[in-house]
Amino acid sequence: MGLAVGDQVAAPLGPRTVRGVVTELRDGHGVNRPLKPLAGRLADPPLPPNTLRFVEWAAAYACEPPGEALALALRGLRVSPPAPERRVQLTGKPPARATAARDRVLQVAVEAMRASLLAAEARVSTGVVKGLLDEGVLKIVQVAVPIAFSPPDPERSSATLNPSQAAAAAAIGGLIAKGGFQVALLDGVTGSGKTEVYLEAVAAALKIDPAAQVLVLLPEIALTQAVLARFEQRFGAAPAEWHSGVSAPRRRRVWEAVATGQCRIVVGARSALFLPFAQLRLVVVDEEHDGAFKQEDGFVYHARDFAVARARIEGAAVVLASATPSLETIWNAQAGRYAWLRLSARHGAARLPEMQLIDLRAEPPERGRWMSPALVGSVARGLARGEQSLLFLNRRGYAPLVLCRACGERMSAPDTDSWLVEHRYSGRLVCHLTGFSMKKPDACPHCAAKDSLTSIGPGVERLEEEARELFPDARVAVFSSDTVMDAEAARRLVARMAEGEIDILVATQAAAKGHNFPGLTLVGVIDADLGLKGGDLRAAERTFQLLAQVAGRAGRADKPGRAMIQTYMPEHAVMQALAAGDRDGFLAAEGEMRELSGLPPYGRLAAVILSSLDGARLEAFARELISAAPVAEGVDVYGPADAPLALVRGRRRKRLLVRAERRVNLQAYIGAWRARVKVPNAVRMNVDVDPYSFL
Ligand code: ADP
Numbered sequence: 001m002g003l004a005v006g007d008q009v010a011a012p013l014g015p016r017t018v019r020g021v022v023t024e025l026r027d028g029h030g031v032n033r034p035l036k037p038l039a040g041r042l043a044d045p046p047l048p049p050n051t052l053r054f055v056e057w058a059a060a061y062a063c064e065p066p067g068e069a070l071a072l073a074l075r076g077l078r079v080s081p082p083a084p085e086r087r088v089q090l091t092g093k094p095p096a097r098a099t100a101a102r103d104r105v106l107q108v109a110v111e112a113m114r115a116s117l118l119a120a121e122a123r124v125s126t127g128v129v130k131g132l133l134d135e136g137v138l139k140i141v142q143v144a145v146p147i148a149f150s151p152p153d154p155e156r157s158s159a160t161l162n163p164s165q166a167a168a169a170a171a172i173g174g175l176i177a178k179g180g181f182q183v184a185l186l187d188g189v190t191g192s193g194k195t196e197v198y199l200e201a202v203a204a205a206l207k208i209d210p211a212a213q214v215l216v217l218l219p220e221i222a223l224t225q226a227v228l229a230r231f232e233q234r235f236g237a238a239p240a241e242w243h244s245g246v247s248a249p250r251r252r253r254v255w256e257a258v259a260t261g262q263c264r265i266v267v268g269a270r271s272a273l274f275l276p277f278a279q280l281r282l283v284v285v286d287e288e289h290d291g292a293f294k295q296e297d298g299f300v301y302h303a304r305d306f307a308v309a310r311a312r313i314e315g316a317a318v319v320l321a322s323a324t325p326s327l328e329t330i331w332n333a334q335a336g337r338y339a340w341l342r343l344s345a346r347h348g349a350a351r352l353p354e355m356q357l358i359d360l361r362a363e364p365p366e367r368g369r370w371m372s373p374a375l376v377g378s379v380a381r382g383l384a385r386g387e388q389s390l391l392f393l394n395r396r397g398y399a400p401l402v403l404c405r406a407c408g409e410r411m412s413a414p415d416t417d418s419w420l421v422e423h424r425y426s427g428r429l430v431c432h433l434t435g436f437s438m439k440k441p442d443a444c445p446h447c448a449a450k451d452s453l454t455s456i457g458p459g460v461e462r463l464e465e466e467a468r469e470l471f472p473d474a475r476v477a478v479f480s481s482d483t484v485m486d487a488e489a490a491r492r493l494v495a496r497m498a499e500g501e502i503d504i505l506v507a508t509q510a511a512a513k514g515h516n517f518p519g520l521t522l523v524g525v526i527d528a529d530l531g532l533k534g535g536d537l538r539a540a541e542r543t544f545q546l547l548a549q550v551a552g553r554a555g556r557a558d559k560p561g562r563a564m565i566q567t568y569m570p571e572h573a574v575m576q577a578l579a580a581g582d583r584d585g586f587l588a589a590e591g592e593m594r595e596l597s598g599l600p601p602y603g604r605l606a607a608v609i610l611s612s613l614d615g616a617r618l619e620a621f622a623r624e625l626i627s628a629a630p631v632a633e634g635v636d637v638y639g640p641a642d643a644p645l646a647l648v649r650g651r652r653r654k655r656l657l658v659r660a661e662r663r664v665n666l667q668a669y670i671g672a673w674r675a676r677v678k679v680p681n682a683v684r685m686n687v688d689v690d691p692y693s694f695l
Contacts, residue, residue: 003038006046008074010039019077021047021070023056044077045259051276054310058274058301061309063606063670063687068299073274076255079248084142087112088133095137101128105138112141149263152235154203161200162348165193168341169200172319175339176204176282181312185288185333186321188343190552191350191516194321195227197343198284199234201319205282206235206264212281213258216267217303219290221245224514225491227286228267235265242268242275245487270295270303273310280314283307287513288320288329289545294692302690304329323552324545327594328601330587346556353523353554353561355579357570369466370458375524375564376470383474383503387559388519391463391506392550393526396432396480398424398462399455402440406449415650423482424461434649463526464506471504479507512550518557523550528567528575536694537599541590544574548583598659600690604666607691608656609643612683615652621683622654628676634661635669645695651684655694 003009003022011020017039028035047055051073059069089112095102104122115133119126132138161169168186175182188194198216205212216231218224221243232238240254240263254275257263261278268275270293285293285304293303304320305328311318320329320338333340346352363372371379371391379389399422402411411420413431420429422440430437443450455462460480467476477483477493484490490510496502500519505511531543547565555561567575577586595602610625612618622640629637639656646653660666670687679685 003041004046006049006052008042008044008046010042012036012039019074021052021074023052023066043081045256045276047073047276048259048278050280050314051274054313055274057309057313058306060667061306062299062301062689063667063674064299069274072271072299073276075271075274076251079252081252081256082145082249084144085114087141087143088115088118088129088138089113089141091136091139093135093137095132096135101125102132105129105132109138112143149240149257150237152206152231152237152239152264154206154235156236157234158200158203159193159196161196162193164343164345165197165347168197168343169204171339171341172197172201172317173204175317176201176208180315181317182339183308183311183318183320183332183337184339184341185325185329186319186341186343187325187333188321188323188341189346189352190323190549191346191352191556192323192343193347194323194343195230195286195514196347198286198319198321199230201282201284201317202231202265203234205317209279209281211261211279212264213261213277213279214265214282214284215272215275215277215280215307216265216284216286217270217272217293217307218267218514219269219287219292220510220513221267221269221487225487226494226516227514231265231267239265239267242266242272244269270301270306273303273306277314280310280316282317282319283311284319284321286321287549288322289324289326290513291542291692296688296693300686300688302692305690324548324583326545327541327587327591331591331601349558350556351560352581353551353563355551355581356562356564357575357579358564358566359570360566360568370463370526371466371470371524372566375566378522378562378564379467379471379504379524382522383471386500386519387521388497388500388502388517389504389522389524390511390517390520390550390553391467391504391524391526392508392512393458393460393463393506394509394530394546395421395457395459395527396423396482396508397421397430397459399457399459401456402429402453403456404444404446404449404452405454406444406452407447409444409446411445411453415647417645417647421459422455425482433645458526460506460508467504467506474503475501476504476506477502479505479511481508481510484510509546509550512546512553515553516556517553519559520553521555521559521561523554523561523563525550525563525565528565529569529572532569532572532574537594538692540574541587544577544583544586547574547578551578598661602662604658604660604662604664605689605691606658606660606666606670607688607694608639608658608670609653609686609688610640610655610683611648611651611653611686613651614682617680617682618652618654621677621680622656625673625677625685626656628673630669630672630676632664632669634664635659643695657691 005022007022009020010017055069055073059066090109101124108122115129119129172184186194202214205214259276285307288304295301332338358372365372382389401419402422413436416434418433423430428437429440444452464478497517532539551563636659640654643653643655
C-alpha cells in the first residue's frame, strides 16, 4: 500500500473497521501473532509528524492510552467530507451548430462550473446548457468543493502602538524572528492593550514565513466574539473558529485546511490544541490564568500547559497573556524561562479603577437585600450621570438553596451530593453538577407542608429583581450562561452593553472576561468571599484573579472607574491585595506558602479519583490501591478519603492525592503503581495530573 507514518487508515478491529493512524512502520518480524492486513488508506490528509509526536506526548503526560489523545486530534473528522459537486466542463468537441447563445456558453465555460451558474453567467436558458451536454460539447464532472479560507493580510491596518506596547511587540517579534521554541509572558493590566500587542505578534509570524500558522486559544470563545472581530479588522479575513459551537461539517473543513496549511489563523477553545497544524509558528494563550483552560471530563488536560508543550515539539513561540498571571507562569518568568513583558498602564487616558472594600459587618444591606447602602448609592449616582454599572455575582439562578420553613428539609439532588439551585425564569430546581432538574414543588416533599419552601441566598436572577425594585427606570439585563446560551446571544448582549443600551448589567463570570464596555464606570462585587470557601489550594489565587478581572471592566475609556467589593473578610490577604493593587506582593506570599508545603509549582500533584455504584467494592479497592502504592523517595500518597462530592449520579467517589518533588517522574510512578493492581469492573479509576478541581 506504500504507507507512511501519519497516514490515516481503515483498520479491522474484531468485527468492525475503525479509523487508525500509522505511528510506526515495521516489517512484522518478531511479531508472534498473525497480523491482519489493513483495509486501506483513507483519503483524509495524514497527521503531520509533530502532531503525532504531540499526541503521544499528551497521552503519556496525562497517563492515558495514546488512542485517547489521538481521538481528540481526529475529532474534526467525525462527519464525512461534503459530497463532491456536479459541475459541467467543456470536452473540447466543437458544437455541431453555432448560435450566439452557444458562443457565450463556450466563452464562459473556461473551468468546471455548476450548470445553473454557467447559464446565468452566459445569460442563456438552462436548456442551452442541457443541449450542449446532450451533444457531448459539455460533460458532467464531480468536483470536490474547494475549502475557501481567505488568506490573512498582515500588512493591513495595524494600530499605532504606544511606547510600552511597541516595546513588547518588538520583543515578541524578536523571539519569532529568532525561531525555535520560546515563551513570552505578556503581563499587562486590564485595558493595557495586550490584544493589540498579540495581534502584532501574529502579524510578525505571518510575515516571516508565508506558510506560518498561528493558534490563538481563548478560555470561552462563545462569550468573547469581539476578539474575532478584531482579528478580522486587523487581517482583513476572519480567522477559523474552533469550539463546540462550530458545526461538524464546518469543523471538518477547518481540520482539513489546517492539515494542508491553507488555514493560517485558528482562534479556538482548548481542544484546538490538537489540530493537525502543518507549520505552527506561534501559539497565543489569552487570559492564560483562566480555569476554563483545564479540561476536566474525559481526557483531562490543562490547555495552557499543553500549549507550551506543543510549541516545544513544534519549535514555535508562545505568548501567554494575562493581567493576573497564574502563580505557575510567574514562577517560570521569575526563573528566566519565560521572557517577561510588562504593560503597567492602561492605554490612552484610561486609568485603572479605584478599589473600595465594603465591610458587610459594618454596612449590611437592608433585610432581604444583597446590595449595601453604599453600593446602592453609587449605582444611583452613576445612573444620574448616564453611566453604566455591572453587578457581579458568580452564582447562576435565583437562589442557591431552597429549604422548608416547616421541617428544615433542604432540597437536594436525588443522586448527587448537591443542593438544588432555584431558577425562576424556568420555574425549576436545577443541579448544577449533573444538569438534573425538577419543577419546583408546591409542597415540601418531606413533610408535605404547603407553600413552605423558601429561597435562601442570592443568585443573579434575584439580584436582577433587587436592581429592578431599587431602580425601576433603569434598563437592567442579566449575563449568565442561562440567559446567554450561544455565541450570537453573547454578541448581541455585549453589543447592547457597549452601545449604552443597558444601564445595569447583572452578571456571573460570563461577563468578567475580556469585554470592553466604554460607558461602564462602576463594578459592584456582591459577594467577594464566595470563592474562598472550601479548601482548594488555589482558592485565594483564583478569587484574586476573578475579582481583579471583573473590577478591570470599569473605567476602560475616558471616565474614571471604581470597583466596590462587598466582603465579610476585609482583612483577608486577597481583599487587602485587591484594595492596595498589590498583585505581586500577594503572589509572593502565596508562592511562599506553596513552597513551604511542596505544592505546585514547587512540587507535583496528581489526583486519583475512584468511583462506583457499589460502595463496598469501592471501599475495598481503595484500600487495596493505597496499600499497593510503591514507596519512592520524594513521593507522598494521601487518602483514600471520601471526595467532597461523595456522590455523583448515584456513584460513590473517593480520592487519593499524590504529591511529589519536582525531580520525580510522576507519570512513571503512577504507571508502576497501576501495574500492581487490577481495577475491578465495578470501579472506575481516573487519574488527574496537575489537578485544579479537588471536588
Ligand atoms: P487588554 O487586552 O490588555 O485588556 P485591549 O487590547 O482590549 O486590552 O485594549 C483596551 C482598549 O484600548 C481597546 O478598546 C483597544 O482597542 C484600545 N487600545 C489599546 N491599545 C491601543 C492603541 N495602541 N491604539 C488604539 N487603541 C488602543
